[in-house]
Amino acid sequence: MAKDKIKELSQRLSFSPRNAWEKLSSEEIERYSREYSAFLEKARTERRCVSHVVNFLRSNGFVSLDEAEQGKVIVDGKIFHSKAGKAVIAMRIPDGEHTALNLIGAHIDVPRLDLKPVPLVEDGGLAMLKTHYYGGIRKYQWLNIPLALIGTVIDANGKAIEVSIGENASDPVFVICDLLPHLDDRTGDFKKIFKGKDLTALSGSTPISFKDTVQEAVKLNCLKLLNDKYGIVEEDFLSADLELVPALPTRDVGLDRSMIGAYGHDDRACSYTALTALVNAEDLSRPSCALLLDREEIGSDGITGARSSFWVNMLRRALRVTGAKLSTGSFELILENSDMLSGDVAAAVDPNFKDAHDPANAAKLGYGVVIVKYTGVRGKAMTSEAPAEMVGRIRRLLNKAGVRWQSSILGEVDKGGGGTVAKFFAEKGVNVIDIGPAVLGMHSPYEIVSKVDIFETYRAYKAFFESNA
Ligand code: MN
Ligand code: MN
Numbered sequence: 001m002a003k004d005k006i007k008e009l010s011q012r013l014s015f016s017p018r019n020a021w022e023k024l025s026s027e028e029i030e031r032y033s034r035e036y037s038a039f040l041e042k043a044r045t046e047r048r049c050v051s052h053v054v055n056f057l058r059s060n061g062f063v064s065l066d067e068a069e070q071g072k073v074i075v076d077g078k079i080f081h082s083k084a085g086k087a088v089i090a091m092r093i094p095d096g097e098h099t100a101l102n103l104i105g106a107h108i109d110v111p112r113l114d115l116k117p118v119p120l121v122e123d124g125g126l127a128m129l130k131t132h133y134y135g136g137i138r139k140y141q142w143l144n145i146p147l148a149l150i151g152t153v154i155d156a157n158g159k160a161i162e163v164s165i166g167e168n169a170s171d172p173v174f175v176i177c178d179l180l181p182h183l184d185d186r187t188g189d190f191k192k193i194f195k196g197k198d199l200t201a202l203s204g205s206t207p208i209s210f211k212d213t214v215q216e217a218v219k220l221n222c223l224k225l226l227n228d229k230y231g232i233v234e235e236d237f238l239s240a241d242l243e244l245v246p247a248l249p250t251r252d253v254g255l256d257r258s259m260i261g262a263y264g265h266d267d268r269a270c271s272y273t274a275l276t277a278l279v280n281a282e283d284l285s286r287p288s289c290a291l292l293l294d295r296e297e298i299g300s301d302g303i304t305g306a307r308s309s310f311w312v313n314m315l316r317r318a319l320r321v322t323g324a325k326l327s328t329g330s331f332e333l334i335l336e337n338s339d340m341l342s343g344d345v346a347a348a349v350d351p352n353f354k355d356a357h358d359p360a361n362a363a364k365l366g367y368g369v370v371i372v373k374y375t376g377v378r379g380k381a382m383t384s385e386a387p388a389e390m391v392g393r394i395r396r397l398l399n400k401a402g403v404r405w406q407s408s409i410l411g412e413v414d415k416g417g418g419g420t421v422a423k424f425f426a427e428k429g430v431n432v433i434d435i436g437p438a439v440l441g442m443h444s445p446y447e448i449v450s451k452v453d454i455f456e457t458y459r460a461y462k463a464f465f466e467s468n469a
Contacts, residue, residue: 020368020404020452021258032458033260033451037250039272040262044167044245045150046294046304049108049268050088053275053292054080057090060279065314068321077287077322081314085152086294087304089311090278091318093287097325100337101315102288102465103430104277105306105421106270106344107296110263111135111443113142113199113244115149119237120203122219127204129174131244132196135297139194141444142246146173147201151242153232161230163240166247173247174201201244246445253448258366260454265447267296269454270343270436277461285468287324289315296344296421306424336429339393341464342422343457345449346370346408348438361409363438366450368404369460371395372434375410375419382419384426386433394433394464401463404456408438435460 001009043049054064057080065081068074077093087108113131121128129149133139148166155161166173176199179186186193207217208224226232246263253259274290281288295305303310316331326334348365349357363370373391376383386394398405422432437453 015407017364017367017406018404019366020450020456021366023402023404024452024455029451029455032455035276036269036272036454037260037262040250040260040264040268043108043268044148044263045112045243046086046108046110047152047241048150049271049292050082050085053088053090053271054082056275057088057279062090065317065321069317074322077324079318079322081318083294083304083308083310083314087292087310089289089291089314090275091287091289091315092278092281092284093318093322093324094284096285097327098287098319098334099327100286100334100339102284102286102467103291103338103340103425104270104274104289104343104461104464105291105293105340105425105432106274106342106436107267107293107306107421108271109135109294109297110245110266110268111137111297113147113201115151115237115240115242115244117238118234119242120219120222120234121200122216125205125218126202127218127222129201129203129244131199131201133199134243136443138444139196139199140178140190142199143176143178143194145445146175146247147244148247149174149242149244151240153230153236153242154239155232155236161232161236163230163232163242171247174203174244176201248446258452259448259450261446261448263445263447265437265439265449266345266442267343267436269345269439269449270457273437273454273458274341274343274461277458277465281462281465283466287319288465291421293421299419300421300424306421312428332429338430339390339464340422340425340430340432341394341461342420342425342432342434343436343461344372344420344434345436345439345442346372346434347410347442348440350440356411356415358409358412361407363406363408365438365440365448366452367406367438368453368456369398369435370406370408370438370453371398372408372410372436375422375434378414382423384423384432386431390431390433394435397463397467398460401459403460403463404452405435405460 062078062080080090082088116130153161204222208221250262253261271292278290295302300306346363349362374385437457440448
């Protein structure tokens with residue numbers, strides 16, 4: 001067979017994802033990446049995410065659901081609802097009769113170290129903050145890095161106090177110290193060596209007084225400093241959501257600046273792209289909705305997670321308050337007709353850890369947004385799987401929009417595992433598929449994404465919102 005013919009056959013018959021930088025304007029990618037990086041810097045906790053998202057929505061003409069129900073005028077069907085300050089749903093409802101919704105769900109919670117209800121102790125002349133980790137972390141990765149303390153404290157009178165120590169470059173930070181290699185004779189399974197109970201952060205070393213003998217004088221000094229700054233007392237820690245999160249700056253990565261290193265790409269990458277896609281989408285024909293959810297990293301349990309009925313109630317209330325006409329008359333059937341992208345990050349192949357993946361079914365950094373037909377563990381358990389027709393629809397949509405995409409599953413068979421919000425939406429009958437950018441170093445305090453993958457995720461989400469599949 002002639003060489004040209006073989007080349008033509010190979011191009012026509014083989015599936016070979018292409019590097020996504022090839023055809024796109026790098027200026028446009030750079031501009032979007034800068035906005036995304038700025039968002040990550042400001043949104044280091046789920047509460048911070050919600051407050052920035054709410055500001056962004058308000059500045060784009062969105063009205064809160066509560067205000068709308070009290071009579072505030074909704075312009076262009078733009079409405080949002082935040083739940084307990086930890087999850088937020090934004091919705092745009094076009095005119096006309098509706099048979100289905102377009103939903104994108106992502107999560108804004110990220111693995112971190114929460115303070116225990118009684119966190120502050122003194123030991124060996126040092127004040128220490130005790131933590132309880134949240135989500136799947138490699139404990140050793142949290143040692144000897146700067147940590148910021150961010151969160152909300154409710155004082156004895158019920159007043160909410162915002163705490164932020166370590167976010168600004170001039171702030172002090174907190175550090176969990178590891179044992180020096182000279183003295184470290186620990187051997188064996190690193191998962192057993194590093195224990196959750198040892199993730200205790202250094203928080204102070206000076207006593208409140210040198211003259212008087214004071215019990216736990218270093219701890220008392222810390223309590224005084226907190227009281228001076230925030231007016232809080234030790235009992236207030238019990239009614240608080242305080243998180244230690246990496247205080248590492250968001251930076252370009254690589255000589256070519258093609259990647260972004262930051263805390264929390266999983267899954268603020270999909271949250272930010274879904275949000276901006278919803279706000280910027282043109283010519284919506286279906287009611288469209290970005291659901292930025294909480295609690296995904298621990299299984300979506302809790303009032304702000306995908307298993308809570310709050311998102312169902314929000315959609316129902318939003319459709320009612322805007323007077324949207326539903327063709328089926330039944331909200332449940334509208335949900336069953338609806339399409340959803342479960343926006344979550346995929347694992348990119350790391351040259352250092354190739355064996356963890358099946359190379360033919362693994363995502364590559366810089367090769368566009370990743371379609372994940374199924375997640376789950378051991379024989380496809382604990383997941384929803386998108387049927388062939390759904391994958392086909394998304395494939396056609398992305399090809400038509402010229403979005404670079406690839407396909408992956410999480411790890412080699414029996415190695416992977418990890419659900420997303422998809423299955424909880426599938427329980428309501430929503431047609432759902434996982435799709436998002438690939439990440440290196442997932443769940444570490446400093447994850448890496450490719451700028452072009454973030455941009456292609458945004459373009460994919462925007463094309464989805466503008467579609468009537
Ligand atoms: Mn995730
Ligand atoms: Mn995760």
